């Protein structure tokens with residue numbers, strides 16, 4: 629009975645967080661239906677990406693409060709995290725769910741999803757900061773990312789934040805092409821890539837969200853386990 633009560637409390641927290649995410653994101657759309665239509669499209673096309681997007685947005689909301697972002701940046705971050713992978717609507721599911729390695733052509737399509745996502749958002753919303761964050765969320769701190777090859781502080785802050793929550797959530801979830809990694813393992817991987825793939829200062833702040841082995845952030849509990857396998861190239 630006590631366990632049921634705890635489960636219900638956790639569900640209520642999740643719903644409240646989700647309602648807040650959707651409320652923040654909806655202000656960037658001319659009407660709330662535009663946002664929900666896009667979410668339904670994403671969910672219908674690839675449920676795994678849809679769930680990853682919801683989790684990323686909730687994680688981004690927690691991260692934003694640690695970073696002390698201004699309200700406007702926080703709202704842009706939450707909306708951009710929610711739609712960062714909207715471009716995957718245009719990628720066939722057979723490629724998104726391919727268990728084995730991708731061909732060069734397939735990887736080329738995957739690498740177009742930030743551009744496609746920015747186009748999709750631009751067609752229904754006119755906020756440059758959201759479009760920019762989606763467009764640049766696969767740039768790397770060392771300039772070896774895509775689609776523009778920006779580096780360091782030239783990458784918009786919101787895009788730098790999203791690249792961390794995106795990679796972390798993909799690592800800590802199972803996909804057809806990889807097992808789920810535990811939070812400690814994923815944090816270790818982020819730390820290893822601080823200064824090459826990720827903004828090192830942002831990684832440091834992200835680590836503080838999971839400072840105790842009992843701490844929970846969103847759905848991400850600090851529990852060991854999982855086989856790891858590196859930061860996937862198709863997040």
Ligand SMILES: [Fe+2]
Nearest residue numbers: 712713765863
């Ligand atoms: Fe992505």
